[in-house]
Amino acid sequence: EIEMTQSPATLSVSPGETAILSCRASQSVSSNLAWYQQKPGQAPRLLIYYASTRASGIPGRFSGSGSGTEFTLTISGLQSEDFAVYYCQQYNNWRGTFGPGTKVESK
Amino acid sequence: QLQVQESGPGLVKPSETLSLTCNVSGGSISSGHDYWGWIRQPPGKGLEWIGSISYSWNTYYNPSLKSRATMSVDTSKNQFSLSLSSVTASDTAVYYCAHYGVIRGAIYWYFDLWGRGTLVTISS
Numbered sequence: 001e002i003e004m005t006q007s008p009a010t011l012s013v014s015p016g017e018t019a020i021l022s023c024r025a026s027q028s029v030s031s032n033l034a035w036y037q038q039k040p041g042q043a044p045r046l047l048i049y050y051a052s053t054r055a056s057g058i059p060g061r062f063s064g065s066g067s068g069t070e071f072t073l074t075i076s077g078l079q080s081e082d083f084a085v086y087y088c089q090q091y092n093n094w095r096g097t098f099g100p101g102t103k104v105e106s107k
Numbered sequence: 108q109l110q111v112q113e114s115g116p117g118l119v120k121p122s123e124t125l126s127l128t129c130n131v132s133g134g135s136i137s138s139g140h141d142y143w144g145w146i147r148q149p150p151g152k153g154l155e156w157i158g159s160i161s162y163s164w165n166t167y168y169n170p171s172l173k174s175r176a177t178m179s180v181d182t183s184k185n186q187f188s189l190s191l192s193s194v195t196a197s198d199t200a201v202y203y204c205a206h207y208g209v210i211r212g213a214i215y216w217y218f219d220l221w222g223r224g225t226l227v228t229i230s231s
Binding site: 055091101 | 153154155156159167203208215216217220221222223224
């Protein structure tokens with residue numbers, strides 16, 4: 001099983017600033033990496049797939065990068081609605097695994 | 108617009124079988140190359156993939172569930188279902204059904220559409 005780790009566990013950011021979230025896979029997943037946003041009491045929402053492709057309707061301030069084992073989600077000009085938990089998921093095969101999540105909170 | 112929505116009992120007794128249904132609307136469950144999945148999230152914790160199924164009943168399950176999970180499809184009702192047997196308190200979670208990404212007829216194992224989720228509590 002491919003294990004996913006995310007850092008930091010919690011990120012304190014002020015509105016308008018840039019948040020950089022990291023995700024690491026225990027082995028190469030090529031570019032088969034997705035990012036999800038989850039707000040309290042809501043289902044996760046797909047933000048990014050194929051490491052850097054924004055899903056439909058996702059604002060341009062969300063960007064993804066990386067390949068192999070190291071990935072980054074960048075949120076530029078953080079807005080109040082962006083405070084949430086972010087999960088990465090590798091989908092190199094049918095047994096996709098999620099990272100433990102990074103909580104982005106208001107500083 | 109494709110939508111999915113979970114339904115089922117919110118309370119299940121230990122050692123019994125948890126049964127959930129996901130209703131698909133805005134599209135046919137048996138069209139094309141679609142796969143459908145279940146994911147769960149214990150209270151305050153992260154996401155765990157449970158399993159996946161296609162309209163033709165091709166299935167994949169998380170080995171960590173040790174064969175307790177079974178998924179099925181009912182094309183006449185445009186639904187798919189999850190059964191989880193011999194449940195314990197550790198199976199208490201919000202259960203989500205979801206749709207997998209499909210690009211130009213090829214399946215990609217990320218989830219592009221999620222239901223709202225349903226909380227299932229295991230307790231006597």
